[in-house]
Amino acid sequence: MSELPGGTLTVLHTEIEASTRLTIHLGDRYPEALATHCALLRAAFAAHEGYEVDTQGDSFFVVFPRATQAVAAAVAMQRALAAAAWPEGGAVRVRIGLHTGEPIRTAAGYTGLDVIRGARIRDAGHGGQVLLSKSTAALVEDVLLDGLSLRDLGAYRLKNLPRPERIFQLIIPDLSADFPPLRSLDTPRRAPGRVLTTVLCVDIAGSTALLVALGDRRWLEVRAQYATLVRQELAHHGGEEIELVADELFAAFDAAAAAIRCACAIRDAVLELKIAVNVGIHAGEVEYNDQTMGGITVFTGHRIMRAAQPGEILVSNTVKELVAGSGIGFIDRGAHIFKGLPGEWRLFTPLYLAREVGAPQRQCLRWARSFSHVPLPMIEFRPAFSFSGAACKHQSERRYQRIRHVTVTRARDDATILDGTMSKTKRTAPAHFSPSE
Numbered sequence: 001m002s003e004l005p006g007g008t009l010t011v012l013h014t015e016i017e018a019s020t021r022l023t024i025h026l027g028d029r030y031p032e033a034l035a036t037h038c039a040l041l042r043a044a045f046a047a048h049e050g051y052e053v054d055t056q057g058d059s060f061f062v063v064f065p066r067a068t069q070a071v072a073a074a075v076a077m078q079r080a081l082a083a084a085a086w087p088e089g090g091a092v093r094v095r096i097g098l099h100t101g102e103p104i105r106t107a108a109g110y111t112g113l114d115v116i117r118g119a120r121i122r123d124a125g126h127g128g129q130v131l132l133s134k135s136t137a138a139l140v141e142d143v144l145l146d147g148l149s150l151r152d153l154g155a156y157r158l159k160n161l162p163r164p165e166r167i168f169q170l171i172i173p174d175l176s177a178d179f180p181p182l183r184s185l186d187t188p189r190r191a192p193g194r195v196l197t198t199v200l201c202v203d204i205a206g207s208t209a210l211l212v213a214l215g216d217r218r219w220l221e222v223r224a225q226y227a228t229l230v231r232q233e234l235a236h237h238g239g240e241e242i243e244l245v246a247d248e249l250f251a252a253f254d255a256a257a258a259a260i261r262c263a264c265a266i267r268d269a270v271l272e273l274k275i276a277v278n279v280g281i282h283a284g285e286v287e288y289n290d291q292t293m294g295g296i297t298v299f300t301g302h303r304i305m306r307a308a309q310p311g312e313i314l315v316s317n318t319v320k321e322l323v324a325g326s327g328i329g330f331i332d333r334g335a336h337i338f339k340g341l342p343g344e345w346r347l348f349t350p351l352y353l354a355r356e357v358g359a360p361q362r363q364c365l366r367w368a369r370s371f372s373h374v375p376l377p378m379i380e381f382r383p384a385f386s387f388s389g390a391a392c393k394h395q396s397e398r399r400y401q402r403i404r405h406v407t408v409t410r411a412r413d414d415a416t417i418l419d420g421t422m423s424k425t426k427r428t429a430p431a432h433f434s435p436s437e
Contacts (some may be wrong), residue, residue: 007102008100010100011098011100011110012070012096013062013098014095015059017127017128018127021243025090025245026087033090047073047076048064048076049065050062050063050069051064067098071130074170078128081128083220089248091247094127095125095129096122097121098131098132098136099121099136101135116160117158120158120161121167123183127244130169130172131167131169131182132168132169133165133168134168148173154167156185158184158185159185167182174217178224197252197254198253198254199250199298199301200239200259201279201280201302201304202266203247203278204278205276205277226247227249229269229273230270233269234262237261239252239262240253250301252286257323259281260315264313276311278309279308281313282297283316283319300341303338307336314333314347314348314349315330317347328350329351330350332348334347
């Protein structure tokens with residue numbers, strides 16, 4: 001390796017996010033995806049005069065003579081990865097860490113604290129994110145072009161480093177700029193071991209067809225907006241994002257009712273993007289270690305999500321029983337058999353129609369019109385008020401405050417979901433509707 005440079009260098013470390021889960025998901029297609037990832041990254045290294053020092057598994061260690069070259073390579077990598085054609089549900093997302101210093105040259109490559117610092121900065125990030133140390137940021141902040149910018153994320157304590165590191169995120173136009181909190185010694189952690197939790201799995205329905213219809217650039221914009229909306233709802237409802245692979249996100253909740261409310265909020269929020277989501281929710285014990293979760297509960301939640309139709313939220317019977325008394329009703333969606341899981345699994349669609357008491361009824365109406373897959377002869381809302389005029393708006397808000405739960409009535413052969421306000425129609429719950437109160 002005599003050709004490797006010395007002196008002041010910018011080190012760049014990369015790693016595929018959730019590579020183990022990706023390996024399991026893709027199976028024998030993973031080697032091809034890994035090869036595509038390696039080819040795209042090496043093309044970016046070569047185009048910007050990078051020196052590949054080492055590669056292990058799905059990670060790379062590269063050095064650049066100048067910080068601007070390293071940043072340009074990182075941008076090229078993320079854009080190439082985002083535009084690449086990956087198997088459905090198997091998009092490769094890479095986290096990148098950069099640091100500028102004077103790594104110690106050895107016969108095998110480089111060593112020293114500057115190498116370790118770059119790797120620790122990478123480890124703090126998430127797939128699709130580019131993080132810079134303070135030294136690298138200082139060298140490039142005044143020369144960034146093409147809409148690139150830096151976001152100061154603050155100081156973080158990183159594993160085995162003597163002092164907190166100030167970290168900056170590189171903002172790349174047209175790519176996602178919103179990510180979960182960095183992983184650091186300051187991040188609250190669950191105790192390792194088995195914990196009882198509610199898992200929520202969500203992905204975009206028909207994502208491959210949507211990609212073909214929208215084209216690469218518009219699809220990337222929509223996917224970034226989708227991720228932002230989902231993360232906003234997770235933060236609002238107390239959910240913890242565990243992992244995001246392509247458009248499939250896995251989150252954990254301490255309360256099952258909060259997971260249902262969050263799922264409904266996500267389903268409603270993404271309507272503005274003209275997309276639908278599939279959501280599966282299950283509760284049980286999971287294996288938790290180093291901010292990752294696994295076990296049969298997670299696997300079951302994923303299977304439930306796959307059973308959901310576009311725009312549908314499905315929950316297990318366990319979740320339904322946990323929210324008894326919460327005011328959330330359910331439609332029985334029948335028994336399902338999942339590959340690899342024993343017995344039958346009875347699934348339910350929650351009828352938590354509004355994001356919160358006082359939420360706009362119009363949003364609920366919009367959802368109901370799109371919820372055509374429920375096996376009922378007809379589903380329709382019968383609003384007890386209009387939205388025209390300030391007086392009517394005030395009256396409608398007062399009426400909506402009195403909503404206690406969703407009721408279902410059957411008139412002749414038609415099933416009508418009422419909005420919870422007074423009606424002359426006799427309210428009788430059909431056999432397939434099971435209110436939790």
